Amino acid sequence: xxxxxxxxxxxxxxxxxxxxxxxxxxxxxxxxxxxxxxxxxxxxxxxxxxxxxxxxxxxxxxxxxxxxxxxxxxxxxxxxxxxxxxxxxxxxxxxxxxxxxxxxxxxxxxxxxx
Amino acid sequence: xxxxxxxxxxxxxxxxxxxxxxxxxxxxxxxxxxxxxxxxxxxxxxxxxxxxxxxxxxxxxxxxxxxxxxxxxxxxxxxxxxxxxxxxxxxxxxxxxxxxxxxxxxxxxx
Numbered sequence: 001x002x003x004x005x006x007x008x009x010x011x012x013x014x015x016x017x018x019x020x021x022x023x024x025x026x027x028x029x030x031x032x033x034x035x036x037x038x039x040x041x042x043x044x045x046x047x048x049x050x051x052x053x054x055x056x057x058x059x060x061x062x063x064x065x066x067x068x069x070x071x072x073x074x075x076x077x078x079x080x081x082x083x084x085x086x087x088x089x090x091x092x093x094x095x096x097x098x099x100x101x102x103x104x105x106x107x108x109x110x111x112x113x114x
Numbered sequence: 115x116x117x118x119x120x121x122x123x124x125x126x127x128x129x130x131x132x133x134x135x136x137x138x139x140x141x142x143x144x145x146x147x148x149x150x151x152x153x154x155x156x157x158x159x160x161x162x163x164x165x166x167x168x169x170x171x172x173x174x175x176x177x178x179x180x181x182x183x184x185x186x187x188x189x190x191x192x193x194x195x196x197x198x199x200x201x202x203x204x205x206x207x208x209x210x211x212x213x214x215x216x217x218x219x220x221x222x223x224x
Binding site for chain 1: 144
């Protein structure tokens with residue numbers, strides 16, 4: 001298996017633009033997580049899906065953020081409109097069953113909003 | 115006060131030394147993760163523990179549920195072990211949200 005695949009690796013955009021981050025989890029994993037990492041706040045959970053259904057989105061900062069998981073092999077995290085304070089590394093991770101199992105992380109997307 | 119505290123924040127060692135990184139938490143937990151983040155930024159899960167001890171190669175992770183403490187040990191450290199090591203816990207009865215420590219930056223010099 002290729003592991004968790006995220007794209008793009010780097011994204012530079014201007015304030016106000018829409019940004020879409022993509023994630024392909026490991027086949028057979030039923031849990032998918034989106035995390036954000038900043039120097040100030042470290043790693044934070046944005047949203048958790050189980051069997052493609054959003055279970056906990058309490059970490060989504062505001063309505064500008066949205067996430068979807070249309071099927072078991074694909075998820076997106078969208079920011080519209082983007083702001084400079086959204087600049088961070090966004091990680092997708094998957095597991096067999098929540099955080100009671102080992103997590104497998106993607107390589108992350110480094111987002112810079114100018 | 116953070117629910118998850120790691121020590122030390124920074125650690126420098128010479129190649130071959132035995133390394134210990136500590137993680138203390140203040141709440142009841144059902145699982146604890148040790149993660150490794152390399153300078154390039156990628157995150158690898160090293161261990162998931164709910165009790166006892168786990169070993170993988172030169173890495174050993176232990177947890178004492180009663181004392182609310184976990185340790186990550188690295189034997190015969192090597193420069194390639196240089197990374198940030200992050201402890202994260204799943205709070206008992208809680209959701210699938212992990213609470214993360216701030217990480218321990220380890221540098222192993224040749």
